[in-house]
Every structure is written in C-alpha cells, then in structure tokens.
Amino acid sequence: METFTKQSSVKLLDSETCIDNKVVIYKSRSKAILFILVSLLLAIAGKLFLHHPDYYVVGWSFIILSVLCLIFGIGTYFDRKPYIILTENGIIAARDKLGRTPVILGEKEGAYAVTSETTAFPNLGYKILRDLGPGEIVEFTADGIRQLSAPLEEMQICSFLWVYYGFPTSCYEGINVEETRFASGEAMGKTDPTDVDCACGIPDSGVGMALGYASGHGIPYRRCISKYTPTWPRSFTPANQSMRDLVAKMKLVPNHAMLEGKRALFCDDSIVRGTQLNDNVAELYANGAKEVHMRIACPPLIY
Numbered sequence: 001m002e003t004f005t006k007q008s009s010v011k012l013l014d015s016e017t018c019i020d021n022k023v024v025i026y027k028s029r030s031k032a033i034l035f036i037l038v039s040l041l042l043a044i045a046g047k048l049f050l051h052h053p054d055y056y057v058v059g060w061s062f063i064i065l066s067v068l069c070l071i072f073g074i075g076t077y078f079d080r081k082p083y084i085i086l087t088e089n090g091i092i093a094a095r096d097k098l099g100r101t102p103v104i105l106g107e108k109e110g111a112y113a114v115t116s117e118t119t120a121f122p123n124l125g126y127k128i129l130r131d132l133g134p135g136e137i138v139e140f141t142a143d144g145i146r147q148l149s150a151p152l153e154e155m156q157i158c159s160f161l162w163v164y165y166g167f168p169t170s171c172y173e174g175i176n177v178e179e180t181r182f183a184s185g186e187a188m189g190k191t192d193p194t195d196v197d198c199a200c201g202i203p204d205s206g207v208g209m210a211l212g213y214a215s216g217h218g219i220p221y222r223r224c225i226s227k228y229t230p231t232w233p234r235s236f237t238p239a240n241q242s243m244r245d246l247v248a249k250m251k252l253v254p255n256h257a258m259l260e261g262k263r264a265l266f267c268d269d270s271i272v273r274g275t276q277l278n279d280n281v282a283e284l285y286a287n288g289a290k291e292v293h294m295r296i297a298c299p300p301l302i303y
Contacts, residue, residue: 081096081101082094082095082096082101082103082116082132084103084114087139089141089142090139090140090141090142091114091139091140092137092138092139092140092148093105093114093132093137093138093139093140094132094135094136094137094138094149095132095133095134095135095136095137095151096134096135097134097135097152098134098135098154098155098156098157099133099134099135099152099155099156099157100156100157100158101116101158102116102117102131102157102161102172102173103115103116103131103132104116104118104128104129104130104131104132104171104172105128105129105130105131105132105138105145106118106121106126106127106128106129107126107127107129108124108125108126108127111126112129112140112145113126114140117166117167117170118169118170118171118172119167119168119169119170122169128171131172131173131174132151133150133151133152133155134151134152134153134154134155134156135149135151135152136149136150136151136152137149157172157173159298160270160298161177162175162177162180162181163181163205163269163270163297163298164205164269164270164298168181168204168208177208178208180208181205181207181208181209181212181269181297182208182209182211182212182215183212184209184212184297185208185209185210185211185212185213185214185215185216185267185295185297186212186213186215186216187212187216188209188212188213188216188295188297189212189213189214189215189216189217189218190216190217192213192217192295194265194293195263196217196219196263196264196265196291196293197219197220197262197263197264198214198219198220198221198222198224198262198263198264198265199211199213199214199217199219199220199221199222199264199265199266199267200221200222200223200224200225200264200265200266200267201221201266201267201268202225202252202266202267202268202269202276202280203225203226203227203252204227205268205269206266206267206268206269206297207267209267209268209269209295209297210266210267213265213267213295217265219265222258222262222264223255223258224254224255224258224259224262224264224266224284224289225252225253225254225255225266225280225284226252226253226255227251227252227253228250228251228252228253229251245279249279249283252276252280252283254283254284254286254287255287256287256288259284259287259288259289260287260288260289261288261290262288262289262290262291263289263290263291263293264284264289264291264292264293265293265294265295266280266284266292266293266294266295267294267295267296267297268294268295268296268297269296269297269298270296270297270298270301271296271298271301272301277294281294
C-alpha cells in the first residue's frame, strides 16, 4: 500500500490538463461557463429541434464535463467548500482555497478514507494520515494516492472548529478539540481569583473548558445542568428568535439538587446571538444557586 506524508515526493500532473482523468482544467471560469451554456443549447437543440438523441446525450455529457472542470479548478475558483467526488476509478478530494474546512486523509491496511471529522476513523480502524492543505486536490485509487494540485500558502481555518463545532475526539491540523478546550479552561482557572464551590460546563462544547477550569482552579466539577438532545437542533440555527429561545430553553435541564446553595461557575464556548446566556442564568438562580458566574472560552466576536 502506497502512503505518503507532507514531506514525501508525489507525482504532479500537468497544470493545464489531467490527462488520465480526461478532464481539462479551465484557467478561466468564464470559458467553462460559456462551454456549459453552449453544451446546454446543444442538448436542447438535439432534444427539441433535431430530434436526435445523440445530440442530447452529448450535450449533457459536455455540461457534466464542464462542471467537473470547474470543480477541478477549486484552488483557483472556490474558497468556501471542500469537495469529494466519486469517479469510476476512485475518489477525488479537494479542500477549499483558504482551508477553512478540514479535509483529513486516513489509512488502514489495504484502504484509504477521507473525512472532515477524524472522530469517524478510530471505530473503523483508520489512522490519520495527514490533512490536505488549502486548495489541495488528491485522488485515491487502488494504486494509492496522488496529488493533482499542490496546496496553497495561505491558511484561514475556522477557529470555531475547536471552540464550538468540532466533536471532542476530532483533530484538525494535528490539534485535538477536547485538548484545546481543556487547556483554555485550565489556563483561565489558574488565573481567575473568583471564589466558587464548583465548576460546570454548558453542554456540550463548554464541558471540556469547565473540566480544565476545575483542574486549574482546584475545585470539583459538577454536572449542575444537563442537555436533553433528542429532536432539538443547535439553538442558534433556527430562522426566527422565538424558535431559538424555545430550543435554548428546552434542551438544557438544571439539576436543583446539585445547585441548591452553591456558588457555581459555568463555562460556555462562546456568545454568538446571546440566546442562552440570560435565560440560563435566570433558570440557575431559580433552581437554588447562591451565586452564578459565567466564563466564556472564545474571545469576543468582533467581525
């Protein structure tokens, strides 16, 4: 099985043409879009006017080919989303131009895998091979992995992967999510002079920070609030405020027995809309907390 790391030499295809894949890499998006329009006209003409099925088939084949050309130019044209394409001979994986979203390669004996969350690997027997770089494109085949487009220099990965979105066991760019959250809370706990009885995390992403805070501050960790997850999405995603408020209220359940008479410090990942913060504090006091302190892992969101 062929494997490689960032330092290994890999075969680069010609920058203009992917011969083995029968795909032309368009350096001008306008040319590819024009080709799509011409192909569409060919398909319509073949269907409606020429009454010849071959023109229809050929026209749509050109459209699909042109779309693939645009996708192959992801390093030049697209800066928002990664792509994974299933081909006749294997899988093509491409990371977005600025590397905002992770694309990680995995391997085990006789097989490769690609994912945006490395938490998918362990139970399937895969180990992390490496992260794709910004705008990098690779192809998996039965013969191994080859690089179709080299990574770009500039990286602007989304920090919220570690703050909020990421699953605790996932790693991005070699940095583990839970380890990052724990270290953030531990550093704060060591320097915070606040006198409290216990620390608690607002589930789920605040838990790692709270565990670190408890360790750094020398106080116990308590589950003073728990999350009821069935049917409820992330509280900031619904389109209207009333639904956001409902989700925020219903999915978090305070534990009166753990809160009564306690000076509790709660750790949360961030403040985006402020949906939960005010309501959470009111509910915690209503359930017997003597004091409620909030600590936020993420720096203020300015831009």
